[in-house]
Amino acid sequence: MANKTQTTAHATQPPVDNGNCDLPRNTLSLFGTDSHMGATIYFDQNSEIYGENEPADYVYKVLSGTVRTYKVLNDGRRQVGAFYLPGDVFGLEIGDEHTFSAEAITDSSILVVKRSAVIAQAARDNGVARELWAATARELRRTQDHLLLLIKNAQERVAAFLLEMADRSQAGGAIELPMSRQDIADYLGLTIETVSRTLTHFETAAAIELPRSRRIVLRNRSVLNKLNA
Amino acid sequence: MANKTQTTAHATQPPVDNGNCDLPRNTLSLFGTDSHMGATIYFDQNSEIYGENEPADYVYKVLSGTVRTYKVLNDGRRQVGAFYLPGDVFGLEIGDEHTFSAEAITDSSILVVKRSAVIAQAARDNGVARELWAATARELRRTQDHLLLLIKNAQERVAAFLLEMADRSQAGGAIELPMSRQDIADYLGLTIETVSRTLTHFETAAAIELPRSRRIVLRNRSVLNKLNA
DNA sequence: CGACCATTTGATATGGATCAAGCGATGTGG
DNA sequence: CCACATCGCTTGATCCATATCAAATGGTCG
Numbered sequence: 001m002a003n004k005t006q007t008t009a010h011a012t013q014p015p016v017d018n019g020n021c022d023l024p025r026n027t028l029s030l031f032g033t034d035s036h037m038g039a040t041i042y043f044d045q046n047s048e049i050y051g052e053n054e055p056a057d058y059v060y061k062v063l064s065g066t067v068r069t070y071k072v073l074n075d076g077r078r079q080v081g082a083f084y085l086p087g088d089v090f091g092l093e094i095g096d097e098h099t100f101s102a103e104a105i106t107d108s109s110i111l112v113v114k115r116s117a118v119i120a121q122a123a124r125d126n127g128v129a130r131e132l133w134a135a136t137a138r139e140l141r142r143t144q145d146h147l148l149l150l151i152k153n154a155q156e157r158v159a160a161f162l163l164e165m166a167d168r169s170q171a172g173g174a175i176e177l178p179m180s181r182q183d184i185a186d187y188l189g190l191t192i193e194t195v196s197r198t199l200t201h202f203e204t205a206a207a208i209e210l211p212r213s214r215r216i217v218l219r220n221r222s223v224l225n226k227l228n229a
Numbered sequence: 230m231a232n233k234t235q236t237t238a239h240a241t242q243p244p245v246d247n248g249n250c251d252l253p254r255n256t257l258s259l260f261g262t263d264s265h266m267g268a269t270i271y272f273d274q275n276s277e278i279y280g281e282n283e284p285a286d287y288v289y290k291v292l293s294g295t296v297r298t299y300k301v302l303n304d305g306r307r308q309v310g311a312f313y314l315p316g317d318v319f320g321l322e323i324g325d326e327h328t329f330s331a332e333a334i335t336d337s338s339i340l341v342v343k344r345s346a347v348i349a350q351a352a353r354d355n356g357v358a359r360e361l362w363a364a365t366a367r368e369l370r371r372t373q374d375h376l377l378l379l380i381k382n383a384q385e386r387v388a389a390f391l392l393e394m395a396d397r398s399q400a401g402g403a404i405e406l407p408m409s410r411q412d413i414a415d416y417l418g419l420t421i422e423t424v425s426r427t428l429t430h431f432e433t434a435a436a437i438e439l440p441r442s443r444r445i446v447l448r449n450r451s452v453l454n455k456l457n458a
Numbered sequence: 459c460g461a462c463c464a465t466t467t468g469a470t471a472t473g474g475a476t477c478a479a480g481c482g483a484t485g486t487g488g
Numbered sequence: 489c490c491a492c493a494t495c496g497c498t499t500g501a502t503c504c505a506t507a508t509c510a511a512a513t514g515g516t517c518g
Contacts, residue, residue: 071377074458079380081373094366099373122355129351129358136362137323140369144310144328147372148300150379151308151418154506181465189380194506196466213465213515229303383474410497423474425498442483442497 031061031089031111038113043104049091052101056093058112062086065108066178069100070186080187082142083179085168092135106178150189157188158198159227162208166218177214260290260318260340267342272333278320281330285322287341291315294337295407298329299415309416311371312408314397321364335407379418386417387427388456391437395447406443 031038040063043049049060052071060067067084081100084090091102092115104110122129149157161184165175177184181192188195199216202208207224209217218224260267269292272278278289281300289296291313298310298319310329313319320331321344333339351358378386390413394404406413410421417424428445431437436453438446447453 073377073380077380079377081376094363095370099370122358126352126355126358129355129362133358133362133365134323136365136369140365140372141324141328143369143372143376147310147376147379148302148308150376151302151306191507192465193467193508197506200466420475421497422476422499426474429498 031113037117038111041110041112043108043110045104045107047104049102049104049110050098052099053097055096056091056098057115058091059089059115059118060091060102061089061111061113063109063111065110066105067102067108067110068105068179068183068187069102071100078186079189080183082146083165083183083187089135092132092139094136105183154188154190154194154198155201156227157190158184158195158202159224161188162202162216162218163221163224163228174215174217177216181213260342266346267340270339270341272337272339274333274336276333278331278333278339279327281328282326284325285320285327286344287320288318288344288347289320289331290318290340290342292338292340294339295334296331296337296339297334297408297412297416298331300329307415308418309412311375312394312412312416318364321361321368323365334412383417383419383423383427384430385456386419387413387424387431388453390417391431391445391447392450392453392457403444403446406445410442 038061043065049067050056050058062084064086067088067090069081069084069090070078071081072078082090083105091098093099118128118132122132149160152160162175165177166173169175179187181195185192185195190198199208199210202224203210205220205223207218207220209219211217267290272294278296279285279287293315296313296317296319298313299307300310301307311319312334320327322328347357347361351361378389381389391404394406395402398404408416410424414421414424419427428437428439431453432439434449434452436447436449438448440446
């Protein structure tokens, strides 16, 4: 794990409240009920979980909070690779180093498991091996979808983002966004201004409501779906 | 395999000449020396190897020729997912269906192996299981790199493409492109006009030479590398 | 209350798309 | 063997979506 991490993370006891951490998606049985393999670590908002090019010695699962992975290009621009919500696994690499950095977007509790332990388990149990493969394949699928997003126009990208978040946080209609406009912009390959304008446009078109900047109510999904098609 | 494929492909004897098919990259031992597991099939230029959403019953390895995978969006635009050169494995999915379509860019000979055979082998031999995982992880890495390309400007995208092709075809300085400008444009998320203009610009800047439209000589890599950083 | 930061809104600039025409290689039929 | 059609590529002119630059607004915390 990153050096920087140690300075900001609080390695304390497992959380009392980790309510919505049993989503079916992106879960490894390795992280299942018998979690004696890993430790729960708390990360403060904006603290680094690991950095690009650091050794990938651990695999992570979000118990609560939200995580972003990202890469900073030579010209200083940042590309967010993914957002990880409770239940999601991230940081699983086959190479020895992380290809993206990871940070907690909000205060987060993260289950951390030694990668070597996971791989050793996979060597013994080919069900585990298959799950490891499946998790990587899911990540591949997600990345392909993300790639397809980046060739669309601004409205289509933002609509897709809203629908994705609504779906993943399964909060029927209303989304509480943990991430900033900058995070969204860097995920969608747009500027914050364009994201903001597009949201305003959707609000004007009565497709969404924006009671607060981080709270979005989907009013007319078919409008968004049409853009998403 | 696709129905359409049967009409265009020639299932004939293995090729006499499959010179450069033993690249270290993206190879599965499953496709190694004892290839009794698979059959070699010939595909004519522009013939379909498989279609999006078709059952992913086979895994493929390019012996000679070049393959493109792609997806057509609802608005008719096409995104090329990848180009596969001799030695490359493609079509490996964890779901039951292909997420992209695949076509031969030039007349190609392709080694085809039943997916179920590969998976059965993986269940017995965890070295094979690990390779299966590694192949998917490599594909993930490639897709991540491709995604990062799409947020760059036109010059950077074209430079990256040229360097990638030069590297992969290891033809020291001169590249013989098997794909059209349209293929390149659809891979890079640009139009053919922009690709063409950018190449002309690189030629004017003495970074490349264009003796023929499909032949590109890299004259000054550092210029291209600077853009690629 | 006032400072600060995130977000929105406004005005302008620009890179690449679009529309349109020209060019060069390849192949075909007279 | 040469006109001519065709196709892939290049070049030119213009337009437009989104970036950029700049300022206003609003929510949060001391």
